[in-house]
Amino acid sequence: SIVVDLTGQIPATASAAVLNIAATETAGPGYLTVWADGVVRPDPAANLNYPAANYTVANSVITGVNAGRVRIYSLAGADVVVDVVGYMTGNKAPDTSEGLYVPLVPQRLWDSRPDEAPCRTSNIGPEQTASLAVAGRLQVPSTGVSAVTMNLTMTNTLRSGFLEAFPSATTRPDPYSSVNAVRSGQTVGNHAVVALDAGGIDLFSSHGTDFVADVTGYFLDRTGTPPTASFEPTTQPVVVCSVPVPPADEDYEYLQAAGQNGDLAPYSRNGRRYFGWRPCDSITYAVNTGRANQIQIDAMNTAIRQVENASGFDFVLLGNVNGSLNTNTIDANVPGVGQAMAVIAFSDVSATPALTGNTIGIGGLGSGSGDTVVQDGSLAWIVRGGFAIADIDDVTDPGDITATFAHELGHMLGLAHVNAVGELMRPVLSNQSDFGDGDRNGLYSIGEPQCSSSETLGSRTSASLGTDPPASFSVTGWVADERIDH
Incomplete structure (x- = not known):
């Protein structure tokens, strides 16, 4: 065994050390045991096992220390690498969380x-x-x-x-x-x-x-x-990656995205062109849940998961925002993190005037977000300015909240209203809380097929555009609102 003094990297008063231990150039099959110096070696005990000679293997070790020192025992002989990751405070440290x-x-x-x-x-x-x-x-x-x-x-x-x-x-x-x-x-x-x-x-x-x-x-x-007893309310849903091809159904339509350079928009259907989000990128979003309770927040997360599973887009939560929810001035700046590409929020008429009357939700691309489209090769893509907002005063039932947010997120991704019964993009609130086959075909066409194996998530990210992208265009914001069916 050997003694390793860690006091240059952890306090002498620490009660334990968090280490990454590697055995390399081993002499034969064996193991390493790590423990606090000055006490009897625990036996049998092994923190790391190596199966043969000339082997390299590592393991994470949390071990007690004595005056900042640990002892390492090898059964068969090996060179040892010790990396210090952190430490646990001792009993004289001040009380703190x-x-x-x-x-x-x-x-x-x-x-x-x-x-x-x-x-x-x-x-x-x-x-x-x-x-x-x-x-x-x-x-x-x-x-x-x-x-x-x-x-x-x-x-x-x-x-x-x-x-x-x-x-x-x-x-x-x-x-x-x-x-x-x-x-x-x-x-x-x-x-x-x-x-x-x-x-x-x-x-x-x-x-x-x-x-x-x-x-x-x-x-x-x-x-x-x-x-507390429950975890943070705005947890990130887990996306199911492989999006199956939906059953054939043509009951979907794209929103019309007006603006310059429309010929660079990647999507075209029934005479409408839509810019769209780059399908190989995650969509970062912020949430404003200050008006909602836990059940309502869970219903919102269910809607996000439904959209991920139908489109293949990966939604990544950056954090919470508390700013304006006017669709022309949505605050997507997350403290300590940066700018989100979209905002998903519970609001009311006072914060979002567009929710007046029978409107229970609104979604799309903000008209006050500045340059929201950048050129990427021969195509142009949306990179920020999205929103999906539900009126917390008009819609409170969890199933209705899920349906409203899923519908508005459908707008944010680029789907327009359809009149077909059985589609969630129909502009009325019903008992339906998940997408129909037409909705799924529309979301699939926007998300899954356009991302080839050579353009993987991370190879083309909005962050890589820097502050001076190749070209940017002003786009007239598009929104769609929903009215309660009386």
């Missing part, structure tokens, strides 16, 4: 393999990096989170190499590894504790691999508050 760990039921955040969620993802190439939004997704709050815990798996590895998880928008730590593979075609996992920056993490692959990320919990920062 900062650093509190909140465990979650494990949920899949990302799977890069074909036909897995999110849609249209791909593996990480050699010496490439992928960015994953974490805050505001699944049951991780959009704010108040300093780090997440996850199970991180490499699979379908191109050759031996490593995967490295680190905070987004920061310099990649080098040398460092989270998961190690020793051959091509391998599947190997490791637990990882990763700090967040800008609400996300980056994954770097040395030699190329598919990857799977399952979130298991998170740590609070100094602004976070411990959760």
